Amino acid sequence: MSTYDYDLFVIGGGSGGVRAARVAAGETGARVALAEEDRYGGTCVIRGCVPKKLMVFASEFASMPSLANGYGWDIEAGSFDWPTFRGHLNTELDRLEGIYRSLLKNSGVETFDARARLKDAHTVELSTGETKTAKTILIASGGHPVRPDMPNADLGIVSDDIFHLENLPKSILIVGGGYIACEFACIFHGLGVEVTQYYRGAQILRGFDDEARGLIAEAMLERGIKLHLGTNIVEMAPADADHNLSGSTASDAAMGADASMMGALSAAAKGDRSGPIWVKPTSGKPRAFDVVLFATGRDPNSSDLGLEDLGIEVGRRGEIVVDEFSKTACDSVYAIGDVTNRVNLTPVAIREGMAFVETVFKDNPTAVDHDLIPSAIFTQPEMGTVGLSEEAARDREPIDVYCTSFRPMQTAFAGKPDRVLMKLVVSVATRKVLGCHIVAPNAGEMIQLAGIAIKMGATKEDFDRTVAVHPTMSEEIVTMKTPMRTA
Known part of the structure; x- marks a missing residue:
């Protein structure tokens, strides 16, 4: 019989922490508890990716009437009602938080709506005054935006x-x-x-x-x-x-x-x-x-967690220092996600949580591969990117740059000045595609698929052998035959 209350105690109810908790409990039968001081779902679901993307969708409707007019539709621009949108947004976030709570409950994870900090290597102290013990503790407390150090x-x-x-x-x-x-x-x-x-x-x-x-x-x-x-x-x-x-x-x-x-x-x-x-x-x-x-940066949520007393190293910005398996200097304490300040993306935190479970609860040491991670920036137009920039690649080795910028059919027809960019950065020596950069509507959707090929080690000739889908913007990725420049 274990001398601990739980096999695993997770601090933080964001995407990474919730995934690690429910997989450990649901797939390995571990006794798991999780503490979250705010709302379940963390930055991504409650105050980051999800509400931001819904705001992106809302903001894009403003340009649709003028675009439709260029195609012969008689559509007038209306006004935006923030209270209506915000009400719908809050309803959706409540629904998603409920899903996160249900996932934990259905997996057998005990939850505490409280702040938790480390009391010793196997004990957490809750803001309710309770203390709980666990064989392993996982810190997945995320990060927070910071204000500059200036008056007012x-x-x-x-x-x-x-x-x-x-x-x-x-x-x-x-x-x-x-x-x-x-x-x-x-x-x-x-x-x-x-x-x-x-x-x-x-x-x-x-x-x-x-x-x-x-x-x-x-x-x-x-x-x-x-x-x-x-x-x-x-x-x-x-x-x-x-x-x-x-x-x-x-x-x-x-x-x-x-x-x-x-x-x-x-x-x-x-x-x-x-x-x-x-x-x-x-x-x-x-x-x-x-x-x-x-919007001047984010720092890890690592303060007042009791780390120093356990000899757990913290970096300059407050990030918890971990090894390739997400273990801290204390053998029973691990950390994943933004609190480690490695690659601060939700899917990465989820991958790290899964790798943690494989390592600790399935006896299968698994390190997360942080190389060639696709990402998107939801500006207007969007940017999708994977791999090395032209500048980073040319500092490493000789490269060929295949690039084209043009006015896309949909907006050009309506007389809009919008331009898009398709770019491949290619190694001269191996012909591997080192980086792909797309600036275009829905670039995030395109880069997900391009990321698969580049992660597999595709060469420029592999792209060339692929038949284009016409007429699309993305076909330019496989039709660029001559380097724009060599660096």
Whole structure:
């Protein structure tokens, strides 16, 4: 008879933790418990991938009437009702959370709606005051968005807060240039919000293929998003009439604002704290925004978990350091998902959870392969990517670059300026496709299938031997015969 309450205790009810818990219980008969202090489903289901993608869908309807008009349909653009959408969204998230709870219950996992921390190598302490013991403990506590370290940063919101906005703002400033910042810039613009984006770097989407991210930046500007590169916030404050911004009052700075903004300033000056926020950038004039969204990074949820007392190493950003099998420096404690800051994607966390169960409960040591993971950025247009960027590949070996950019049939017919990009990065020596980058509507759907071929080690000649599906955008991936350049 085991001396522990459970064989496994999971801290965190997100996608990775739930998958590990229910597979361990359901497939191996292990006695499993899980603690979640917030909502089941974690970042992806409750405040990330799922609600964000539903917002993407909502925002894309804005462009459909003008496209339909180009095809002869007499369709007028309507107005977007945020409260209606948000109500439907909350209903859907409640439904999904219920599914997660049911999956755990039906697998025999005992759940605790509480925060858990490590008391020792085999004991967790719950915020309810209870303590539970387990032979193995799995930390799957995820991550959280962070605000910059500057005065009045609390005036801004982070991505978690977006889904709780009571009203859709008329204007928003988005600070950051990563995929979260760019996705929400496109979403809010599609919903009819005036969008300004500040990014301190020279180009958005750092780390992705230069050509692909350049096309997305151009498309965002073309659509009317006010993208300011090499720009950051110097100062921000409530838009009180008597607030001083580097020598000028907010009312002085407002002289250049339009009448509606002056009206908002007046409301703020009267004590309406839902009024605008004044922002001074590193370049350009100060101005007010209804909402400031900080999309400047995420950190692992590893604080106050009792890690240090067990000698568990934590990295510079708070990530739990693990080996290839997700084990920490403490033999009975493992960690998966965003809290390890390896590849912060939901399907990766799920894979890590499955590999953990194989390793610990099925006596089959399994390491997750973090190489050649396809991913998508849900900007408008989308980017789908797998493998090396042109820049990373050419630093490693000689490459051929096959690339084409064109106006797709559907939008070109309606007179739209939209452009798409299809790109293959190929090793000169082995002819293997090292990277594939697509910027186009539904690029995420395309890259999933391209990722299979590239993961299998497909060569450029394998692509060439594949017959094109015509007429499609994706056929260009198999019809590019001559390198655009060699590097």
